[in-house]
Structure formats: C-alpha cells, structure tokens
Amino acid sequence: MATIYTIGHSTRGADELIDLLREHGVTRLVDVRRFPTSRRHPHFSRDPLAAALEGVGIDYAHEGDLGGYRTPRQDSPNTAWRARGFQAYADHMETEGFRAALERLEEAAERAPTAIMCAEAVPWRCHRQLIADALVARGHRVIH
Template sequence: MQTVFTVGHSNRSLEDFIQLLTAHGVEFLADVRTAPRSRRNPQFNKDTLPDALAPCGITYRHFPELGGWRTPRPDSPHRGLTSPGFRGYADYMETPEFDRAVRVIIELAERYRLAYMCAEALPWRCHRWLLSDALTVRGLRVEHILTPTRRQAHRLTPGVQVQGITLIYAG
C-alpha cells in the first residue's frame, strides 16, 4: 500500500518546515493551496518555495485543481459537513477535474515520497482532511505530519458513507 503524507506550513520558519519535510523523507511537495502565497508567511510563496526546497532534493508543484475554498452546491448531499467551505470541497470532489488531479497525485506517489501541503497546521481543520479521505478510499495510506518525530495515520471522517470512490458526508 502506497503511503502519502500531509503537512501544514502554519507559521513555521522556512528552516523548521524544511527540517519537518526532510525528517520524514519527503521528496515531492504538492501544494494544494488555492492561493499559493501568504502575506504573513511569505517564505511559503510559490515564487520562492521551489528554490528553497530544491537544494534539499525536494521537488515542488502547485496543484490549484486540489485547492480549497469551494462554494457548496444548493443541492449538496454533504449536510453532515457544517462548514460551507468543507461542504463545497466535498461537492467538488465529485467532479472529473478533482478525479484527474487525484490520479496525478497517485502516479507521483508511486515514484516519490510525496506530501501535500496547505497552510493549516491541524489537518482536521483543513480541506487536506477531505482530500485524505478521497485518497484513502482509492487505496492509499495517508499520514499527517505533525512534528519532526510524529505522524498521525488518517482515519476516514466518522459517518462518511463510502460508495466505491464516492464519499457522502450526509451526517
């Protein structure tokens, strides 16, 4: 079973973030932020991060197709997700665009030790959690990087209904 990792850059220094990635052997960083920049933490901007990671042997790629901040559909079946942003992301997970991007992540994970990144440190407060559900039902093992020495194995969101690779967060 292929393993992928998730990580949130939070307000870490660039040095601490790189140490976090290297401590877990990450070779490929997939940026799943919708907007790959930060005023508060410019060290994680798309313009500078690839050059900072390259000397450490880490490849960077932005995946806007997997970014959060999606608007929920009025007829969304994901009523169990109280956050409109999460509900919108769950709706988006049903699209061909999402499926194509996830397939690319899976292919890359077969060649590299891959982590996908967003800004939020806590995975359960980020769309990475729902993306982790999607990868889990596709047969990948997902682990959330928390510290240089600690990871947490992903577990499907309680109450989610799994129908093949389709997830319904009905509540």
Template sequence: MWTVGHSTHPLEDFVALVRAHGVHHIADVRKMPRSRRHPQFNVDTLPAELGSAGIGYTHFAGLGGLRREQPDSVNRAWKNPSFRAYADYMQTAMFEAELDRLIALGAREPVAVMCAEAVWWRCHRALVADALVARGEPVLHIHTPQRAEPHVLREFARVENGRVTYPGEPELF
C-alpha cells in the same frame, strides 16, 4: 503519502520536518499559493528553496480549497459550509483528474500534501486524505519530526467506486 501544514514554520524548520518523514516532494494544495504573513511559502520562491534542499515541488491548483457549495449537495453531513463545498467539488472530473495526478506522483516518490493550516482536521487536507484513503492510498498527517498520525476515513463518509461522499443531515463541524 503524507499531509503537512506549513503553519508559521521558518523554511529551514519546515524542510527538517518533512525530511524527518522521508518526504521528497511537496504537493501544494493551496488554491492561491501565497502568504502575506509567511512569504517563505510563496510560489515565486518556495520551489527554488525546496529544490536547493533536494525536495521537489508541484502546485496542484485543482486540489485547492475555497470552493462553492452546490445547492443540491449530497454532502449534508458537513455542517461547515467550506468543508461541504469542498466535498461537493470532490465529485467533479477536475478533482478526480488532479487526484489521479497526485497519486501518480506519490507512486514515484514520497509526497507530502501541503496547505497552510497546521492542524489537518481544520483544513481541506482532511478531505483530500479521505479521497486518497478511499482509493487505497495510506495517508499520514505530520505533526512533529517524530510523530505522524495515520488517517482514518471519517465515520460519516461513504465510499462507492473509490469516490467519497458525506450524506446525511448536518451534524459535524
């Protein structure tokens, strides 16, 4: 499984980027799969454009970001409230079901988890990658056509029964 940010890429460059890593399917984890600045990545055109390039597309709304932090959060190691909120959401049945669906897709064909942010560690893709690694799924973060970085579970992450939490006091990000 890979992760990739569509960033500001023209669509042709994005297709070349994921093809260079053997990706056959894009799993869009944007909660709202639209972009005013980069309309080539809007859900009303992207699936057809990718399809014409031989790349599949599935929107995983249940893996999208922009979640609400829970007042009794067990994920206090995240200083960044957005990441803490997403980590809280990762404890839900909805997240687990969508992650299962993503893993099943990845078992059938090479998949890249896509969001907008170019840098994986500034995006909730980092937490999705933690959840995948906790389930035994290797993850590579695509940087360039020649370079993909293996994901390593964050040192403050705790895994129990395939589920990730980030306990502790706020210290990071």
C-alpha cells in the same frame, strides 16, 4: 499503494518545514492550496518555497485543482456538513477536475515519497483531511 504525508505550513519557518520533510524522506511536495501565496509568511508563497525546496533536492508542484476555498453547489448533496467550507469541498470532490488531480497526486506518490501541503496546522480543520480520506479509500496510507 503509496504512503502520502500531509503537512500544514502554519507559522513555521521554511527551514523547519524542510527539516520535517527531509526527516520523513519526502522528495516531492504537492501544494494543495488553491492560491499558493501567503502575505503573512511570504517564504511559503509559490516561488520562494519552490526555490528553497529545489535547493535541498525536493521537487515542488502546485495542484490547484486540489485546493480549497470553494463555493457549495446550489443543489449540493453534501448538506450534512456543518462547516460550509467542507460542504463546498465535498461538492468539489465530485468534479472531474478533482478526480484528475487526485490521480496525478497518486501517480506522483507512486514515483517518489510525497507530501501534500496547505496552510492549516491541524489536518482535521483543513481540506487536507478530505483529500486524505479519499486517498485512504483508494488504498493509500496517509500520515499527518
């Protein structure tokens, strides 16, 4: 089983993010934002980020099917979630799109040291935590 890191880009500079990835031996970054852009931090938009990572030997992949910003199902079985966004993401986790994307992430992590990235700095306030929980349940080690 793989060790998978999670990171939120937050207000960091690109160099700081890259330094953290390199410090932990990460050679593949999987962007789990549904929309891989940032107006406030344009260096974290898909193309500039991919170029910066490529320049230091880190592969970039966008996995939109693992992205957040979902809408809860009308018949949602996940009504215990107080945060509507987490309820919506829990619903999304039951879809074939999520399962297939999670399998692609697992396969990538078996081949190369991998981190998943979103914008939120704090993992427990981000859907990365739910992805991490799914990975741990499948036997992987996750480090935030």
